[in-house]
Amino acid sequence: MGVKTVVEIEKAAQILKLLGDKTRLSMMKLLQTNECCVCELVEIYNASQPSISQHLRKLKDVGLVKEKRKGQWIFYSLNQAHEHHDFVISLLDSLPSQDERLTELEKQGLRISCCE
Amino acid sequence: MGVKTVVEIEKAAQILKLLGDKTRLSMMKLLQTNECCVCELVEIYNASQPSISQHLRKLKDVGLVKEKRKGQWIFYSLNQAHEHHDFVISLLDSLPSQDERLTELEKQGLRISCCE
DNA sequence: TAAATATATAAGCAAATTATTATATAGTGA
């Protein structure tokens, strides 16, 4: 499980505040093991497109997620280069997988796959 | 380090939201290894008494801390019986000790000690 | 190039959060 590194209180509070929202937290767990584009997340969380974009913006602003454009889609995933990535991972490791939400999408034929 | 237990997303988000405030987070870290009364926390965080009381109330409402009256003081500490205590501990274990704040108090002669 | 799709951003607003001020409750000790 590796050695714990220390996260300053203020930095930790900033991260935890962002994760303290069930949509963002679930998204982070999903993005831990999947790349998703905005329109998939909109479907999954049954939220408006601007609402999802704004959540992603906050996560991106502190470097928790990164984006990669593939054609007209922008795929998000965890930013493994984040200073406190291991702190975040150890948190996410206590959460149940959110992958069944993607499986649902797949069933509905709404999963975006994209050859680079 | 023990086996990770799973915390439902909603429950985790609730806990993380509470910890996503630097005063509360620092207090939780302090209370992990110390019992403190309200007036000590007021000194330490340079906050008003109602403000500290309200933070403690929130933490107590979800069962993260517990209280014990000793004379005119009420001492708070982590509630080790919380359903997700191990989740909380694994979080706090990544944070730097806040004990020097108590040491400061001690120097100023403001530490409350109380024989039961 | 025009239409369609995906995403971002800005503005406005309602709900939630945090601090402040004022007051109530409880224990201590003269």
Place this chain on the structure above:
DNA sequence: TCACTATATAATAATTTGCTTATATATTTA
């Protein structure tokens, strides 16, 4: 019992958050 200290709570004000609506930008495709 009265004054004092510690704490909680209620009311209010200030701030922040998250959503919606409207619009802008970028990419694809006809």
